Amino acid sequence: MSKTNILYQHGTLALLVPGLLDGTITMKELLEHGDTGIGTGEGLDGELIILDGTPYQVDSTGKVNIVSDDFTLPFANSHFGNYQQLTEVKDLSQSDLNKKLLTMTSSNTFFSTQIHGTFTNIKTRAVKKSQKPYATLSKTAEDQSVFQRDSITGTLLSYYSPMIFDGAGVGGFHHHFLSDDHTFGGHVLSFDGATxxxxxxxxxxxxxxxxxxxTDYMxxxxSDWDILGDIHKAES
Amino acid sequence: MSKTNILYQHGTLALLVPGLLDGTITMKELLEHGDTGIGTGEGLDGELIILDGTPYQVDSTGKVNIVSDDFTLPFANSHFGNYQQLTEVKDLSQSDLNKKLLTMTSSNTFFSTQIHGTFTNIKTRAVKKSQKPYATLSKTAEDQSVFQRDSITGTLLSYYSPMIFDGAGVGGFHHHFLSDDHTFGGHVLSFDGATxxxxxxxxxxxxxxxxxxxTDYMxxxxSDWDILGDIHKAES
Structure with a gap:
């Protein structure tokens, strides 16, 4: 029985900060906890988005790949999709959309949203896989590839975590995107004009x-790391 | 099947800070997630400790009561006990014991310890139940009863949460105690001489x-509350 009230999370955002980037869950295992999700690969190998049970990776060249069951991840979320229609939006900015969502639900529990539509602009990033010994998150973020598209149609998959869980997950909204034509996606840095x-x-x-x-994690x-400070620099 | 790898938590420590103290889980429900645990009652009605499936409450007079299935709690932890012998200690201070435990395990995951033995001194507190509209945690903490015993034998039940989860739970160690003769217990403020x-x-x-x-919670x-600041004042 799928438990649609549960958000599954493997790893924490915090462990990415010092570069604890071993893949510690396989995609096969992650998919046992959901048919919808996001994550990153071992060594920050691209940005993952799972839609309807299919795991897509946007790699550092911007290419969209379907990954295999034995692909491993240090950090990921998944859940069994059971979305309810909430509203329609037209040409909303990112900040106006976030505000609107928070007036229509509660910021004190975890939730996911999916917007299928068009966006006047989306900027994404994907990181290049690093080898062990892995780089820190702030170092890796310097090497990220940034992609941008105008007038793009696709699915924006978002997770919201209450701020008290910031550091365990991404406090607030965390968005990944995949275009309908599978030529564009990744971790969303910003978007505009959502319809x-x-x-x-x-x-x-x-x-x-x-x-x-x-063992590296455990x-x-x-204690010597400014976990939240480094996260907020890298995840924004 | 009991899942002994899971720590269940209902509510967050954060919701106690502004006084969101409605009982939102029954003891019956909590016991479905474990035979061992800690918590507090609606309105901060005493300090709970569950040992071998029996839920004990230390009330604000210091009396130890067994609570019924319909007793409700705003915040609680439980798990199915499957403890392994770790070590023996003799006349250890609280800080030396905590340090010893952290060298023998990892501070990066949740764990529970139980020490059955004697303590040269234990200081506990229990809060008096407040009625709706509930007082804030800092206000309630001013009215707490403090109890102290020397040369006391009983069970110290502790939960450890990684610091990245501070605010969701109690980051670091959180101890509750019950004496073998059921005349003394509560949330532990300090202890010494553990054997x-x-x-x-x-x-x-x-x-x-x-x-x-x-609804009050949701x-x-x-955003206007110094959640972690108030927690650290009240929970120490």
Whole structure:
């Protein structure tokens, strides 16, 4: 039975900061917890988006690939899609859309939205896979590829986490995108002019799974790191 | 099947800060997620400790009561006990014990310890139940009852949460105590001279459940509150 009230998370955003980038869950395992999701590959190998059970990767060249069951990830979210129609929007900016969503739901629980529609502009990024010893998140973010498209049609998949969970996940909104023609996507840095259907799925449970089999993670001393500071620099 | 790798949490520590103290889970429901646990009652009605499936409440007079299935709680943890013998300790201070535990396990995942033994001194507190409109955590903490015992034998039940989850739960150690003779217990403010068996149970999953059916919680605006500041004042 799929549990549509549960958002599954493997790893934390925090572990990306010092570069604990071993892939600690396979795509096959992640898909057991949902048919919809986002994540990144081992060594920050691109930006992942799972739609209707199919896992797409946007790599650092901007190419969209379907990844195999044995593809591994250090950090990912997934859930079983059971979205409800929320509203239609027309030519909304990113900040106006975020505000509108938060007036129509609650910022005190986890939720996901999907907008299928057109956007006047979207800017995305995808990171180039690094090899072990992995670079830190701030170092990796310097090497990211940034892509931009105007008048693009596709699916914006977003997760919202209450601010008290910032650091475990991305506090606030976290958006990934895939164009309908599968030629463009990634982690969304910004978008504008959203026109389309907005669907909402609210969760009452976060199932937070940690990579306790990974010695590098379990032995790491986070106490000297400005985890939230580095996250906010890299994820914006 | 009991899932001994899962720590269940209902509510967040953060929601206690502004006084969102409605009981949003029953003890019966909480016990479906474990036979071991801690929590507080509606309106901060005492300090709870669940041992071997029996839920004990230390009320604001210091009395130990067994609560019924319909007792409700705003914030609680539970899990199915499957502890492994870790070590024996003799006359250890609280800080030395905490340090010893962290060298023997990892601070990057959730775990629980149980120490059954004697303590040269334990100081506990229990809060008096407040009625709606509930007081804030800092206001309630001013009215707490503090109890103290020397040479006391009993069970110290502790949960450890990685610091990145501070605010969702209690980052670091969170201890509740019940004496063997059921005349003393509560939320532990401090202890000293611990002598006894230490058992450890490590989790790889936090199942974080939020009170999404509670309108006061869902509509609350946390943005003006210094959640972590108030927590650290009240929970130490």
């Amino acid at each position: 389309g259907d907005v669907k909402l799925q609210q969760f009452d449970t976060l199932e937070q799974h940690l990579p306790t089999q990974n 032995k790491f001393d986070f | 006894g068996d230490v058992k450890l149970q490590q989790f790889d999953t936090l199942e974080q459940h939020l009170p999404t059916q509670n 509509k609350f605006d946390f």
